[in-house]
Amino acid sequence: MSIDTETAAKVAKLARIKVDPADLPALAGEFNTILGFIDQLNEVDVTGIEPMVSVTPMRLKRRTDTVTDGDRQKAVLANAPDAREGFFAVPKVVE
Amino acid sequence: MSSLNTLTIAAARKGLRAGDFTATELTEACLSAIDGAGTLNAFVHHTAESARVQAGAADKRLQDSAEAPAMCGIPLGIKDLFCTKGVPSQAGSAILNGFRPEYESTVTQNLFDAGAVMLGKLNMDEFAMGSSNETSVYGNVINPWKAADGTDLTPGGSSGGSAAAVAADLCLAATGTDTGGSIRQPAAFTGITGLKPTYGRCSRWGIVAFASSLDQAGPMTRDVRDAAIMLGAMCGHDPKDSTSVDLPVPDFEAALTGDIRGKTIGIPREYRMDGMPEEIEKLWSDGTAMLKDAGAKIADITLPHTKYALPAYYVIAPAEASSNLARYDGVRFGHRAKLAPGDGITEMYEKTRAEGFGPEVQRRVMVGTYVLSAGFYDAYYNRARKVRALIKRDFDTVFADGIDAILTPATPSAAFPLGIKHDDPVQMYLNDVFTVPVNLAGLPGVAVPTGLDHQGMPLGLQLIGRPWEEGDLLNVAFSLERAARFVAKPAKWW
Numbered sequence: 001m002s003i004d005t006e007t008a009a010k011v012a013k014l015a016r017i018k019v020d021p022a023d024l025p026a027l028a029g030e031f032n033t034i035l036g037f038i039d040q041l042n043e044v045d046v047t048g049i050e051p052m053v054s055v056t057p058m059r060l061k062r063r064t065d066t067v068t069d070g071d072r073q074k075a076v077l078a079n080a081p082d083a084r085e086g087f088f089a090v091p092k093v094v095e
Numbered sequence: 096m097s098s099l100n101t102l103t104i105a106a107a108r109k110g111l112r113a114g115d116f117t118a119t120e121l122t123e124a125c126l127s128a129i130d131g132a133g134t135l136n137a138f139v140h141h142t143a144e145s146a147r148v149q150a151g152a153a154d155k156r157l158q159d160s161a162e163a164p165a166m167c168g169i170p171l172g173i174k175d176l177f178c179t180k181g182v183p184s185q186a187g188s189a190i191l192n193g194f195r196p197e198y199e200s201t202v203t204q205n206l207f208d209a210g211a212v213m214l215g216k217l218n219m220d221e222f223a224m225g226s227s228n229e230t231s232v233y234g235n236v237i238n239p240w241k242a243a244d245g246t247d248l249t250p251g252g253s254s255g256g257s258a259a260a261v262a263a264d265l266c267l268a269a270t271g272t273d274t275g276g277s278i279r280q281p282a283a284f285t286g287i288t289g290l291k292p293t294y295g296r297c298s299r300w301g302i303v304a305f306a307s308s309l310d311q312a313g314p315m316t317r318d319v320r321d322a323a324i325m326l327g328a329m330c331g332h333d334p335k336d337s338t339s340v341d342l343p344v345p346d347f348e349a350a351l352t353g354d355i356r357g358k359t360i361g362i363p364r365e366y367r368m369d370g371m372p373e374e375i376e377k378l379w380s381d382g383t384a385m386l387k388d389a390g391a392k393i394a395d396i397t398l399p400h401t402k403y404a405l406p407a408y409y410v411i412a413p414a415e416a417s418s419n420l421a422r423y424d425g426v427r428f429g430h431r432a433k434l435a436p437g438d439g440i441t442e443m444y445e446k447t448r449a450e451g452f453g454p455e456v457q458r459r460v461m462v463g464t465y466v467l468s469a470g471f472y473d474a475y476y477n478r479a480r481k482v483r484a485l486i487k488r489d490f491d492t493v494f495a496d497g498i499d500a501i502l503t504p505a506t507p508s509a510a511f512p513l514g515i516k517h518d519d520p521v522q523m524y525l526n527d528v529f530t531v532p533v534n535l536a537g538l539p540g541v542a543v544p545t546g547l548d549h550q551g552m553p554l555g556l557q558l559i560g561r562p563w564e565e566g567d568l569l570n571v572a573f574s575l576e577r578a579a580r581f582v583a584k585p586a587k588w589w
Binding site: 003008011012014015016017018019027030031033034035037038039040041042043044046049050051052053054055056058060061063072075076078079080081082088090091092093 | 193194195196197198293294295308334337338340341400402403405406407409410417421424425426427428429430431434438439440441442443444445446448449452457458460461462464465466468475477478479480481482483484485487519520521524535536537562
């Protein structure tokens with residue numbers, strides 16, 4: 001499976017990372033090196049094997065469905081690049 | 096008292112309790128050592144003032160109570176991956192520029208509750224993605240061990256700052272994290288001890304996430320006893336991390352009897368790689384002989400899927416990273432790109448992430464995005480998770496057959512020069528060939544320094560234990576350490 005520049009551009013778009021079109025061929029080349037390495041996995045017989053979900057055979061703990069934290073607007077917004085009037089501010093999302 | 100910074104945790108504990116010196120004196124000795132070691136670039140955020148306050152509080156606690164915890168008054172370096180309240184926590188990335196957490200990670204909180212002192216934050220590969228500490232926004236860390244010809248060497252990664260700081264006596268010990276070898280490989284490259292506990296032993300809460308099913312925090316220390324002491328203070332059940340195990344914390348130090356008679360040590364044949372340097376072969380067979388002399392039985396074992404651990408890791412880790420790192424979007428914390436007129440929210444995401452993430456992080460996020468994308472999820476991600484199940488089954492089988500611990504080399508080479516492995520990302524990935532299977536199987540692993548190569552650079556062996564049996568594992572490591580008598584230190588040039 002070989003990745004062309006068009007696929008590399010699509011992946012960059014999905015990952016929300018701006019890549020200069022001039023850099024796409026090099027990026028596609030790196031993907032191909034890494035995916036070529038990963039392709040060794042096709043040598044393994046995985047018939048009847050369940051994909052691993054959790055490395056420790058442990059039942060997730062349950063707790064009562066109650067509020068345990070909250071009311072920390074100031075702390076939540078403290079690191080925001082742009083916070084106004086108690087909200088995160090972002091560029092216009094819909095026209 | 097200028098050499099207080101060279102003490103082990105155990106020696107410092109003894110001296111503090113006996114009143115030979117104070118936590119304040121101990122902290123000052125480390126702060127002076129840090130001031131003189133800027134060249135190494137290990138400490139990247141300094142917290143001298145709060146360290147002095149913590150040391151003062153530790154002194155009071157030591158005075159007031161004969162029962163002060165083992166870590167009381169011990170000065171530590173903290174990897175930049177740990178969120179520390181009010182102190183910059185950037186995971187070595189530009190995208191977290193200016194981020195000061197409003198909360199404390201569970202592991203650092205546990206250490207502070209035990210009276211430990213934080214000297215500052217330690218350099219690391221960006222988001223813990225790297226094996227040479229060359230992907231950090233703060234620049235390279237330099238290994239305190241120098242090559243014979245004076246070349247600057249990598250301390251390894253991603254916990255390169257932690258390893259360099261402990262090896263150079265800037266702190267008594269440091270926290271590290273290990274997703275594919277990030278504690279054990281740098282420990283081996285700098286002649287110190289590094290322990291990755293069983294997955295779930297230490298809470299991941301407040302540690303910047305890379306690959307959540309693999310990440311685990313652990314101690315990086317001068318010796319095995321210190322690793323046992325520090326692990327005891329770091330770990331414990333945490334309701335804020337659903338994968339944190341609810342098991343009692345044993346007294347790991349009490350397990351260090353040095354008696355390993357009757358234990359069976361497995362030597363996996365698949366770890367004998369083509370082209371492995373003879374020095375590593377010899378280190379490994381010497382270590383095997385040491386454990387045999389100490390009364391252990393040696394057994395040849397097979398872990399047939401070892402070869403597929405790295406390719407499986409390079410699907411699973413980037414997949415989880417692409418999901419975890421989606422949160423860096425320029426909205427809630429960290430860097431936001433300057434926008435051009437007319438730019439909308441998508442441009443903000445794309446520009447922010449292009450500016451904020453370095454090349455290796457971008458590469459892994461995109462590989463992860465690809466292997467999770469429609470049409471490839473089964474072929475890559477699900478297949479990798481099946482292979483992961485087989486890798487774990489290999490280990491389960493040998494442990495069920497009566498193997499107590501497994502001995503392997505920690506790394507395929509000694510520390511290499513900074514700047515040499517950039518062209519091919521896969522070449523860099525091969526550094527972790529002996530450590531990655533342990534993360535995939537969720538097992539505890541420890542790197543112990545046991546020898547020097549022909550250039551006088553440290554080399555380490557790795558011991559792998561049964562899940563939740565860090566005490567037994569550390570006891571085997573303790574026995575190996577005693578037999579190897581590794582005492583070499585880097586000559587001070589910085």
